[in-house]
Amino acid sequence: MVRYTSAHMTGGAAAGAGWTAAHRRRRTGRAGALGAAALALALPLAACSAGGGSEAPTGGSSSSAAGPAPSPSQAPTVDPAAYRHALTGALRPLDSALRTVDGAREGGALDKALDSAAGKAETAAEALETVAAPDNARSGTSQLATALRALGQDLRSARGSGGRCASSPRVELDTAHGPQSVKEAARALKALGYDTSLRLPRTERARHRRLANGTFVRDGSRGGLGRLTVNNGTSSDAVVTLTRGTRTAFSLYVRKGAKATVRSVNSGAYTVYFTTGEDWNGGKRSFTRGCSFEKFDDKANFRTVRVSGGTQYTVLTFTLNKVFGGNASTSTVPPGAFPS
Incomplete structure (x- = not known):
């Protein structure tokens, strides 16, 4: 939830009450066949004589025994x-x-x-x-x-x-x-003697670039008396951007857990955008990790008027953290539509 309040001041003294806003975050082995070799064993046969003695077969005695069977052939190993x-x-x-x-x-x-x-x-x-x-x-x-x-x-x-x-x-x-x-x-x-000869591309460590708290990422002409304070109670750095029509009035960098104030805000109705994240890329004017892009559905009105006895001007405070009972809604903005 995001809360911001407005108050009117006369002669520099703040008066009045304000409004609150809801902030929504956004993977074969080869089976070898073992050939079973049959071992043929030839047993000598002996003829029995009538007298019970053994009689050698006609033509002389002979005995035969099979030689050992050949062992299964193995596939030759691959040439390294x-x-x-x-x-x-x-x-x-x-x-x-x-x-x-x-x-x-x-x-x-x-x-x-x-x-x-x-x-x-x-x-x-x-x-x-x-x-x-x-x-x-x-x-x-x-x-x-x-x-x-x-x-x-x-x-x-x-x-x-x-x-x-x-x-x-x-x-x-x-x-x-x-x-x-x-x-x-x-x-x-x-380690086995086979070199893959691959050169992987260089990489870079994640960076954590941040701007100083209260730095203007962009600042236009300001000459009013309006005042804006941003209190960032979130766990990420933030950039709050105010626009009038298609023109960016200013963008303010606010570190997490800190607050920053913009003075001399001109009178007018502003659309309020905010982005949060880590590692600020100044060239893209965006965070590079954990980003969110949002805007308030209602405009923020700043007025500076002369009144009897002095001047009235608007003071707004944005609190970028969840607030129970907030009543100002926000919408997600496509990154490409976020003002630079």
């Missing part, structure tokens, strides 16, 4: 050199695409490079899923193929939205699981 060649062939296009990502400038060029690298990662994964690997590298090859699929998804997800409240793709990749999984699978294969 052939596997290395296949591994390099599967990964070379991806490595080239990742290097392009590494050198691309943020914006359209980086987004295009990310899309291309994502496709190359998925193609490499498909190749590794069918490649013949030595026995000791089968598990690592499968692990790498799975990691490459995850990398492809992360590369696509990291693309910048081009709008407000968008972290840098390099920041998004810094906390993604795909690149880390690729590193782990590559280390496992390298």
